[in-house]
Amino acid sequence: MITAWREAWTGRLLLVGMMAVTVLPFLSLFVTALHPSGTYPPGLAWPSNPQWGNFLRAFEAANMDELLISSVLIVLGVVPISILLGTMAGFAIGHLRVIGSRALFLTFVLGLTLPFEGIITPLYYQIRDMGLLNTRWAIILPLIGLFMPFSVFWMRAHFINMPEELSESARMDGANVWQLFRRIHVPLAMPAISSLGILLFLWTWNQFLLAIVLVDDPTKRTMSGALGAFQGQWGTDIPLLCAGSLLILAPTLAIFLIFQRHFVKALLQGSLKG
Amino acid sequence: MARPVGARSTHRRPPPTKLRGTRGLIGWLFVVPALAFYAVFVLRPIALTFQYSLYKWDGIGPSTWVGPANYGKVFTDPDLFDSLINAFQLIVFFSAIPVVLGLAIAATIRRIAASRLALVARTVLFLPQVIPLVAAGIAWSWLLASTGVINQFLSLLGLGTVTRAWLGDFSTALPAVGMIGAWVLLGLCTLLLLAGMSKIDPALYEAARLDGAGAWREFISITVLSLRQEIAVCVTVTVIAALASFDIVYISTQGGPGNTTMVPGLQIYYLAFSEREIGTASALAVVLMFLVIACALPIQWFTKDGNR
Numbered sequence: 001m002i003t004a005w006r007e008a009w010t011g012r013l014l015l016v017g018m019m020a021v022t023v024l025p026f027l028s029l030f031v032t033a034l035h036p037s038g039t040y041p042p043g044l045a046w047p048s049n050p051q052w053g054n055f056l057r058a059f060e061a062a063n064m065d066e067l068l069i070s071s072v073l074i075v076l077g078v079v080p081i082s083i084l085l086g087t088m089a090g091f092a093i094g095h096l097r098v099i100g101s102r103a104l105f106l107t108f109v110l111g112l113t114l115p116f117e118g119i120i121t122p123l124y125y126q127i128r129d130m131g132l133l134n135t136r137w138a139i140i141l142p143l144i145g146l147f148m149p150f151s152v153f154w155m156r157a158h159f160i161n162m163p164e165e166l167s168e169s170a171r172m173d174g175a176n177v178w179q180l181f182r183r184i185h186v187p188l189a190m191p192a193i194s195s196l197g198i199l200l201f202l203w204t205w206n207q208f209l210l211a212i213v214l215v216d217d218p219t220k221r222t223m224s225g226a227l228g229a230f231q232g233q234w235g236t237d238i239p240l241l242c243a244g245s246l247l248i249l250a251p252t253l254a255i256f257l258i259f260q261r262h263f264v265k266a267l268l269q270g271s272l273k274g
Numbered sequence: 275m276a277r278p279v280g281a282r283s284t285h286r287r288p289p290p291t292k293l294r295g296t297r298g299l300i301g302w303l304f305v306v307p308a309l310a311f312y313a314v315f316v317l318r319p320i321a322l323t324f325q326y327s328l329y330k331w332d333g334i335g336p337s338t339w340v341g342p343a344n345y346g347k348v349f350t351d352p353d354l355f356d357s358l359i360n361a362f363q364l365i366v367f368f369s370a371i372p373v374v375l376g377l378a379i380a381a382t383i384r385r386i387a388a389s390r391l392a393l394v395a396r397t398v399l400f401l402p403q404v405i406p407l408v409a410a411g412i413a414w415s416w417l418l419a420s421t422g423v424i425n426q427f428l429s430l431l432g433l434g435t436v437t438r439a440w441l442g443d444f445s446t447a448l449p450a451v452g453m454i455g456a457w458v459l460l461g462l463c464t465l466l467l468l469a470g471m472s473k474i475d476p477a478l479y480e481a482a483r484l485d486g487a488g489a490w491r492e493f494i495s496i497t498v499l500s501l502r503q504e505i506a507v508c509v510t511v512t513v514i515a516a517l518a519s520f521d522i523v524y525i526s527t528q529g530g531p532g533n534t535t536m537v538p539g540l541q542i543y544y545l546a547f548s549e550r551e552i553g554t555a556s557a558l559a560v561v562l563m564f565l566v567i568a569c570a571l572p573i574q575w576f577t578k579d580g581n582r
Binding site for chain 2: 007008010011012014015016018019021022023024025026028029032040041042043044085086088089091092093096097098099104107108111113114115116117118119120121122123124125126141142144145146148149151152177181202205206208209212213223224227228231238241242245248249252253256257260263264267268271
């Protein structure tokens with residue numbers, strides 16, 4: 001009994017310690033953000049006169065309202081289309097088993113672990129030739145392509161477990177393939193689709209490389225890319241930089257806390273399957 | 275964006291009863307839009323990266339064929355080769371620390387899995403996965419700065435002599451960057467392993483206890499063995515994160531001081547967009563893509579062969 005008790009307490013202590021380490025950077029950002037702008041506050045020290053106005057100044061300096069709109073537009077461009085195309089392809093490969101579905105699947109899987117840096121150079125010239133540099137399309141269109149391997153992989157894993165009888169009976173009732181897909185299979189796939197949506201939202205929102213290479217104007221980037229520009233501009237004003245960073249990571253944090261159960265599940269499954 | 279709409283309208287036409295058609299043309303119509311995006315924005319650029327890697331090109335003027343010379347440069351130019359070495363050194367921090375520490379923490383947590391603390395921890399430990407890596411980079415740059423919290427703690431502990439600007443010191447910059455990566459990935463690994471542990475049959479532990487196995491023996495022969503698959507996933511994800519790291523390094527050190535934290539991803543970015551050496555950048559990109567696949571595939575195969 002005594003060992004069990006001691007084990008439980010070591011476990012708790014370890015857990016609390018780890019949580020402290022996890023939270024420390026956020027805490028440091030927050031405390032530093034409250035110091036007078038332009039100063040170099042020493043470590044973790046509560047300021048004598050907290051400057052809550054720093055958040056307002058950072059909001060204005062970073063054009064937060066424009067950034068939010070821009071990120072939302074990019075997410076709206078990427079996520080629904082990626083889900084639709086990924087689900088359709090996953091359905092055809094996993095359930096319809098189209099001719100050559102093995103080869104198709106392998107082709108998509110090839111891109112599953114592709115580091116974006118590997119193709120960023122030709123992508124730049126391609127986007128330039130398409131006349132899309134410095135527009136939000138420069139982030140949206142490539143991201144849809146880059147997310148395809150995972151989306152197809154993910155949805156195929158769902159559809160491959162769907163029993164054939166399900167489709168047989170629908171076909172008896174005279175449903176064509178599109179109706180079969182839309183009325184029967186999409187509703188059943190909703191859990192897989194919503195997990196995919198969460199992951200794609202997060203990856204789009206936090207996309208950095210494409211944003212800094214393909215879009216010069218920070219207000220047309222994703223949040224993450226804009227933060228890079230913000231650091232370049234305000235990097236010497238530490239409290240302001242910390243306030244800006246907190247503001248920029250606040251939306252994902254808020255959405256995470258609201259949907260945390262789905263997030264944790266989706267991310268765990270996502271890495272298991274990826 | 276016109277593509278899926280077009281595809282949708284064509285699907286209404288085919289006669290409903292034909293089963294065989296769905297494996298052919300009709301089925302393919304479902305794949306074509308996805309394949310088109312994938313081909314234009316991934317496969318074509320991959321092919322072009324190969325092509326560029328065989329030329330000398332500044333991105334503007336005419337290009338000259340140089341064959342494999344760019345690859346020779348990747349492996350002989352110390353600046354380029356060191357970036358590959360650095361990426362492999364980062365694996366120690368990005369993979370080894372989160373996986374080993376994650377195993378220990380998960381095993382300890384498992385005993386109190388039902389408590390409220392464990393539930394809160396699940397949420398908190400996930401925070402680094404949710405925020406942009408850029409934000410993690412900024413926060414840690416400040417923590418590791420000469421007046422940052424890390425040095426404050428060290429001074430409190432009486433270790434004032436070792437304090438320094440961790441990211442600016444030639445000998446500590448790379449480990450410091452590695453610690454940022456470890457911070458980001460530790461929570462993910464812990465939770466993945468924890469999820470796997472909940473699936474282990476408790477009877478296995480009882481049997482081991484009856485056989486007189488000690489705690490360590492039990493941990494190795496039951497916990498670690500049963501978690502093969504989860505461990506492989508953690509290793510794959512974190513190794514790729516190390517090899518393809520970009521955001522954290524770009525924000526925290528820009529590859530410096532000197533070249534001590536230069537990684538292939540950042541080197542490609544500089545070569546292509548500052549130094550305008552498209553050929554060299556592409557050769558390094560090809561090497562990076564191969565390295566990632568070479569590291570990811572065996573780990574995946576290893577898991578598939580596992581009997582679960």
